[in-house]
């Protein structure tokens with residue numbers, strides 16, 4: 115799955131840090147409980163707010179991992195080397211052996227569960243959406259996605275402190291784009307695709323002719339302008 119923003123990525127020029135992993139998902143994609151657990155928090159917005167796509171209408175779900183599943187989950191932790199500039203492994207107080215581990219799913223369109231409900235791994239809990247993402251997927255994010263977090267305390271507004279990089283536990287395929295100059299001195303675009311273990315599984319290269327170069331520069335400029343106008347609201351809830 116391609117990523118949009120990684121843990122501690124300062125999103126698109128914003129000053130706040132990003133506290134989860136954005137995983138590409140078309141709006142309306144069924145979302146499942148990753149593990150057995152209990153729903154500890156649900157935030158729903160009024161239909162009115164949703165209709166007007168208001169900034170603070172972020173709908174989300176928090177799932178606490180069941181005690182029986184903890185060991186299995188903790189075993190999933192693997193060695194992960196950050197792939198992107200600024201990305202880190204975990205916040206200073208994240209406790210990987212805590213008995214309380216929480217998964218957070220944000221920007222939901224529909225929510226099928228309620229607080230106190232016990233869910234099993236693989237059970238649908240809602241659908242992905244773009245609630246709480248100002249102006250849909252235009253500003254603040256680069257595409258439709260689900261924002262996913264792993265925390266060892268169910269706290270909010272405390273930055274990265276109790277959170278870890280979800281890539282430590284998830285099997286997410288990532289990619290990295292680089293622009294290099296080849297032997298002929300021409301600009302080349304290199305896409306490195308990383309497999310679940312963090313090793314490069316494929317490299318795609320393409321020459322950029324002068325038109326593409328101009329297009330790329332133009333896109334970057336436009337992106338910069340967009341950032342100045344918008345603010346990202348959904349990073350900390």
Ligand SMILES: [Zn+2]
Nearest residue numbers: 134135136261
């Ligand atoms: Zn996010």
